Amino acid sequence: MKCGYVALIGRPNVGKSTLMNHLLGQKISITSRKPQTTRHRILGINTTETGQAIYVDTPGMHDNEKRALNRYLNRTAETTLVGVEVIVWLIDGLSWQPYDDLIFKKLEQAGLPVILAVNKVDKIKDRETLLAFFAEAQQRFAFEHIIPISALKKTNLQQLEKLVMELLPERDPIYPEDQITDRPERFLTAEIIREKLTRRLGDELPYSLTVEIERYEENPEITKIYAVIWVERSSQKSIVIGKQGEMLKKIGSDARLDIEKLIDQKVYLQLWVKIKQGWSDNDRALRSLGFND
Incomplete structure (x- = not known):
């Protein structure tokens, strides 16, 4: 091998x-x-x-x-x-x-x-x-x-x-043959949400957004996910939410469908938008948001 x-x-x-x-x-x-x-x-x-x-x-x-x-x-x-x-x-x-x-x-x-x-x-x-x-x-x-x-x-x-x-060198496999990635579903879920944000708002907020999963509850019939979308300014928060919350609803709907495909289960997804000023230019803020590879 x-x-x-x-x-x-x-x-x-x-x-x-x-x-x-x-x-x-x-x-x-x-x-x-x-x-x-x-x-x-x-x-x-x-x-x-x-x-x-x-x-x-x-x-x-x-x-x-x-x-x-x-x-x-x-x-x-x-x-x-x-x-x-x-x-x-x-x-x-x-x-x-x-x-x-x-x-x-x-x-x-x-x-x-x-x-x-x-x-x-x-x-x-x-x-x-x-x-x-x-x-x-x-x-x-x-x-x-x-x-x-x-x-x-x-x-x-x-x-x-x-x-x-x-x-590649001759070596026994490192991972089980049915494993596809080293990342947990919690991480992949946050990435799916960020993808939908980037695709919907890429012309306005491509680099001022990040996503953090606050709670990930796996139940027999449904997985409940509670996520925070972090932005840097109040004006950005308004853009993500959209008029009467329409943009946030679209992003949530897009993300939920892909997450259900990923985990093969029904998903309840709750999104909040919060402000963390200057997070993208603050090393401590980056570490707190999971940027610590």
């Missing part, structure tokens, strides 16, 4: 969470069109007949460290390179960005086998341009493999899985 940890890295919003969800065949990481949707390190465990690949989904690496939250996201992404056996670097299209130079340096320091996965290949029509980019990329770094994929359309994902498995 092969077994090991595989870091999924890349810039914000290149499709790392979508890729992991499709590799697992189950939604573990939340997604949205907004960068920096992923805030925590999440393991996705894929056990097959040939081995166990433990994918590590991380926040996107970026050069904006103005707030404590941004610094936390970068630390979480960078520390993922410690303790893994393989790195999959996901990029979006056929171009490099300024921050990619720093990623190259981190990969050289890590000294691990790296697969470059070029996402959204379905949008690239010119094969010669694609091959020229592959040749240029191989000149910049000694990638073990370079593979074009589409995370959304599942193009070449089986081939990517095969390449990953070949690079």
